[in-house]
Amino acid sequence: MGDVTIQPIGTPRERREFVDLAYRINANDPNWVAPLHMEAMELMTPGKNPFFEHADVQLYLARQDGRTVGRISAHIDHLAVAMDPVQGMGPGTGNWGLLEAESEGIAHALIAQAETWLREKGMTRVLAPMSMSVWEEPGQLTLGHDHPPTVMMGHQPKRYADYIEALGAYQPAKVLRTYELDITRPFPPLIQRIVQSGEKNPRIRIRNVDKSKFDAEAALILDILNDAWSDNWGFVPFTDTEIAYAGKKFKPIVHNDLIMIAEYDGEPVAFMMTLPDLNEAIKPMGGKLFPFNFIKLLLWLRKPRVRTMRVPLMGVRKKLQSSRLASQLAFMMIEYIRRNSVARYGATRGEIGWVLDDNQGMNAIADAIDSKVNKEYTIYEKHL
Missing domain, CATH: 3.40.630.30 (Gcn5-related N-acetyltransferase (GNAT))
Known part of the structure; x- marks a missing residue:
């Protein structure tokens, strides 16, 4: 050789x-x-x-x-x-x-x-x-x-x-880490009680995003994200160009009932983004859209039926982090999206992540809904 x-x-x-x-x-x-x-x-x-x-x-x-x-x-x-x-x-x-x-x-x-x-x-x-x-x-x-x-x-x-x-x-x-869970089963009784308590609170509103107002909703979510994640390890802010680029890429797989915004006293304070697992659709394509795969993909995008839903991003404004309200809003958004995923998309499995191994709040939420670590990705460092 x-x-x-x-x-x-x-x-x-x-x-x-x-x-x-x-x-x-x-x-x-x-x-x-x-x-x-x-x-x-x-x-x-x-x-x-x-x-x-x-x-x-x-x-x-x-x-x-x-x-x-x-x-x-x-x-x-x-x-x-x-x-x-x-x-x-x-x-x-x-x-x-x-x-x-x-x-x-x-x-x-x-x-x-x-x-x-x-x-x-x-x-x-x-x-x-x-x-x-x-x-x-x-x-x-x-x-x-x-x-x-x-x-x-x-x-x-x-x-x-x-x-x-x-x-x-x-x-x-x-x-x-990423966590997986069976979303066909209701969450533990404690989580159900927390959700029900939130539903009785007139100060809380959980709503779907409105895709007809895509740019405004995307800007709102990114505003919450930049605030919620600004102190996180590895955080790098999005540029305006990257926001536009991400919006263009995400839009085909965004569905109103899979992305939630939580409002408290009328103020948007948290969000949860869920995406149908596009990889299930493209895996058989071997990376090729033509001559016929693009038609299959367009049909899939119109009404995806998937096994897995992935939660790539969620966040709560910093002023509420570590509060009971933050956890309650998270559980409510997760539960509403769980119901929609099963009833409307045929999903049976959820995946949350990635989550930093030392993010105590998110790891606690993942544990509370009986999810298990299914993948780990290690970032290494070296002094040059």
Whole structure:
């Protein structure tokens, strides 16, 4: 076998080669869900993914004997660098991600190249993997390889975690968890009483979003999110461009009765976003929309029937956090969406997350509704 060479990509053809490699390496993994090719390309393309507007990004390909055998991204998110170090990012922190490699040696060579690029850019610490923003697919899957990921969650071979940990210098910084639960069963009696008590409180109103006012509702949710999450580990604020971009991507899978806003004394103070698991629809497509898969997808989007509903985001304004009211509002939104998911979409399973391993409030809520950890994603750190 010849030496491995690692080169930065610079052409559209190489960008496509970078994207295509993931499909080849993961082709035999029954639990990997091939993303739609056009969306995978968009993620990596400046001018299409607004992440590039506030980040420096370098993509690398590894080649051996004329074959492409690995890839990695190295990147610096300047919004993350500007955050308080107490929140996990901060000055001097760069990232790598999107790792794919045929062997441990190739993976180590790619990681070393990413670290060199980060050092040359003045970074003194790396958090990885991040593919690419913390809002996209952060972390390396370290628990739950035996079932497919839900929409917007990553899936990597177990061996990649082994490769990272074999380097020795990388230590876990955070663990992100997802929880699963059987949503066909009512919640425990205590939770039902909390919900019923909230229903009798005239100061509380739980409402569906109004998709006909999509932009206004999206702005409201993001306002609550930015307030609720602003002190969280890893938080990076959305830019206006990213808000518009996320709205465009989410809109086809947004349904009025799956996203709730909680009002207290007429003020919106909490939200819960639930999405039908798009991965169930696209998994058989192998990343291809044409010639006929786009018709199947359009029909599915019109009235999805799914096994799983995923809760990617929920939040309560900071002034109410750690209060009994915050938990009550959360349980009420979860219960209403549970009912709608089962009755109107045929769902039987819910997934909540990701949730930080030290987020006591959310972990307590997950425990209270009898959910169990089904996946863990580890974010590692190393001082450069």
